[in-house]
Amino acid sequence: MSAHLADSVIYGHLWGTPELHALLDDEARVQRWLDILAALAAAQAEVGLVPADAAKVIAEHADVNLLDLAEIGAETRACGHSTLGLIRRLRRALPDSVGEWVYYGATVQDITDTWTALVIRDVASIVDRDLTRAEAAATDLARRHRDTLMPGRTHGQPGLPITLGFKAAVWAAELRRHRTRLAEGRPRWEIVQLGGALGTMEFWGDAALPLLAAFARHVGLAEPELPWITARDGIAEFVNLLALVTATLAKIGQEVYELQRPEIGELSEAFMPGQVGSITMPHKRNPELSEHLVTLARLVRANATVAVEGMVAEHERDGRAWKTEWIVLPEACLYSGVSLAMGCRLLEGLEADPERMRQNLEAGGSYVMSEPLMRALAERVGKHTAHELIYEATLAGRQRGVDLRAALLADHRITAQLTTEDIDRCLDPRAALGAAPSFVDRVVNEP
Template identity: 75%
Template sequence: MSAHLVDSILYGHLWGTPEIRRLFDDEGRVQSWLDILAALAQAQAEVGLVPDDAARAIRDHADVRLLDLERVAAETRATGHSTLGLIRCLRDVLPEAAREWVYYGATVQDISDTWTALVMREVADIVDRDLARAEAAALALAERHRDTVMCGRTHGQPGLPVTFGFKAAVWASELRRHRERLAEGRPRWEVAQLGGALGTMEFWGEAALPLLEAFARRLGLAAPDIPWITARDRVAEFVNLLAMVTATIAKIGQEVYELQRPEIAELAEPFTAGQVGSITMPHKRNPELSEHLVTLARLVRADATVTVEGMIAEHERDGRAWKAEWVAVPEACLYTGAALALACRLLEGLDVDAARMRANLDARGGYVLSEPVMRVLADRVGKHTAHQIVYEAALAGRERGVDLGTALLADPRIAERLTPEEIARCLDPHAALGAAPAFVDRVLATIRGVRR
């Protein structure tokens, strides 16, 4: 039985993906740590610190299947040390001649921070892949609905017309920027850690710097300019980017959540037969996907706060700062993986009701087109005067319960300056889209150009 939802048989699918979970479960974590220990031994052999035979033996036995994880756990509890249980169990399966060369001069943080760098690399690959998929789905919506008019809304109220393609293009553009941030940040995060007791690498003498380079190279990581034992900005930056990624996804989810309301009914998330919205109200079709995206994003932001707090570390090592990441980083990665998987499903299966969008726009009686009228009138009486006139005419029209066109023609200050034909042109939603379709084209061209 699991005490954490991410590992729950019943609910785990909502809080992570099998792909990311494998990076953080005991088997995945221990195997990665063993790989790091093997790389360390081989790098030490390369610079003459460890016998070649011992390094090869460590590499050949760095296999989690050779270890009894229950015993590793018992030794960890007995020693009160994060890795001594693992080292003892690994030494037991090694040839005697290799046993003294395991973990030669390294510390827990050398192994765990290097593991974190490897995890950030693997998670970044997954995040970029799924962001690309979400971006492609948003881009397809933008292209398909380039000219699909709908109410734009500000402060929750109908404003000018926009197109749904414009809305989707904003999503695609934002998702693209997160992919750019990932690419820009990776050289800062994918960096090995090897410092020894205090980060000075004193144990390894003159071989220290060559060892650092060899160790990092064998793992496909960069060598740091200086060990980063108390410099937690790398981890904080990575998790905060995950927070930004999930915040964008949550914004999309929240938009679908709002526009799926039956009184608006312009969007609907994909629905599968057998899906139940409520155990008490059989008619309900709840926005489960879009709602959960907001929940996941809140949790990632909370984990991001923990990693920023970790940047305030004491002296040359501070377990309070560093070990909090052992919880925050896996959680943030799992929640982000789940959010991206759900977002792809949402965007790829999104049901867009163009007719309802137009009907909701028309139901506003033309009042959402007050700005185009004001703009034309401004050429004749000045912008601020035009605003006051149209404001008063719209207010009077709403009080009388008539559409905006009727209200405008009833105001002599407008009727004597604008013809009915000019007013009719102002009240055409397609004429009031401004550069919205052109902006969609710009996003399409930019992202497709980058892809090429």
């Protein structure tokens, strides 16, 4: 049984992915901690702090399958220390002559923070892969629907015509920027931790700095400028980037959620046979992916807030700060991973209804075309006067229940300036697209 939905046999698929569970579950964590301990021993042997034979034996025994996780848990509860239970069990599995060299001079955060950096490295690669896929899907939508007319909306109300390609290009560009942010941040996050008791590496004497370089090399991470025991800005930055990524996916989901409403009907999620929207209303096709993207993003943003709180640490070590990361980092990674997977499915299967978009543009008497008419009139009477004239004409037309064309033709102040041909030309939705198609081309054609 599981108390956390991410580990639920029934609901786990909504809160994580198998790929991320394989990085973050107990066995994976302990195995990576063992790998870090083996790398530390190898680095210490390289700089003459640990016998080479001892380092070799430690590496041979750094296998989670040789240890009992239940026993490690019992030992951890008994001693009240987060990693001593593991160290004791590992030492018991080693020859007496080797056990003294395990964890030589290191402290909890040297192991756990290095694990964190490795997790960030691996998760960042998954995020980049799936961001690339989501961006490609959004870019393809922008390309295919470059000229597909639809209503643009502000404050929830129809404003001016745009194209679906323009909307998708905005999504693609935002996803692309997240990939740039990810690439820029990785050198700051993917660094080892090795500082000893207070971060000064005092225990290792003159071998300290060579050890730091060797340890980084053996682990496969970069060497930091100095230990980061209380400097948690890198982790906070990474979790906040996950919040940005999931917020973009939630924005896309929110848009599909709204536009899938039957009274709008412009976009919809792909429907899979057997999918059930309601137990009591058999006809329903709910936007399940879109809705869940918003839910996941809210949770990641909450994690990001706690990660920032972790930056406020006391003195040279503060367990209150960094132990919160043991919860928020895995959760943020799990939620972000499933959010990206769902976002890719949503974008790749998104269905558009161009005819319904056109109908919605024309609904209400084409009043969404007021700005092109105001612009044409402004050339003759000035922008502000044109706004007043068009505003008064649209107000009168709606009160009379006529379309925009009829409303304008009934106002002699407007017909004195614009011919019927001028008005009809401005009522063509393509007259109001501005540079939207060119902006789509910029995004689509960017290498």
